Amino acid sequence: MLTIGEFSRICFVTRKTLRHYDEIGLLRPDHIADNGYRYYTTDQFRTMRLISRLKAYGFSLPEIAAHLANPDEQLLVFKLNEKQKLMQSGLESAERMLRQMEQDIDKLKRSIDIMDTNIVVKTVERTPMSVLGIRRSISVDPQHFGELFNEVYALLASRDIKPLGGPMAFYHDEDFKQEHSDIEVAVPVAKGTQGSRVVEGKTHATATLVGPYESDAFTAIYAEACKWIEENSYHMTGAPFDVYVKGGPEVDPKDYITEVYFPIEK
Known part of the structure; x- marks a missing residue:
């Protein structure tokens, strides 16, 4: 049997941590003497090492406790x-x-x-366009965007609808919300497609981003575009949107091309 101090020293874990693990049922001493001293066995080294390993991998203590209570190697592979x-x-x-x-x-x-920055903002006249998409409150990160786009393309496939252009994302929030942003992802489709909506044709301010989807890069474009809109006596009349001209898993992020549009008028 090993005292808590001996076990602590061998496993490079503080006594305070071991007591906490005992309190939450993660790793209990094998024996507690009448005087309250905790004792561990050499067989518990493996459990302690596994706890430390999974913690280093980013597992939370409840996640580790769940695995120890019900070991499932296949589930562990999935989580890893x-x-x-x-x-x-x-x-x-x-x-x-x-x-x-x-x-x-x-x-x-x-x-x-x-x-x-070397961002160039200019105006373009866009024609009306029918788009079919899905609008949700989602977290602003590439994974959730990807999942939403997968849903859109699955919907198109299920209805045998051919997209007429690259994917788009519309931002309907008035301010930024990291976890619950009102975002619509869509693709251009034929006029009159069931469930589609028409994006009004009008003057737009636009700028192009070349490179990965990084928040600082988009902030620079939005800041420059907003400044240009104000300096040229325009105001925005609708939700800004991105058009993903070149991207996807088969493209190197440094070669991504994204066009950002802002509907405007005097």
């Missing part, structure tokens, strides 16, 4: 795959941030304002 995807996404985000930092460092060394 989910954690792996989240970690990979975080790694890719960190790599993008490091590249951005490197570019900013280089600009600053050359006395260039890192907030300067």
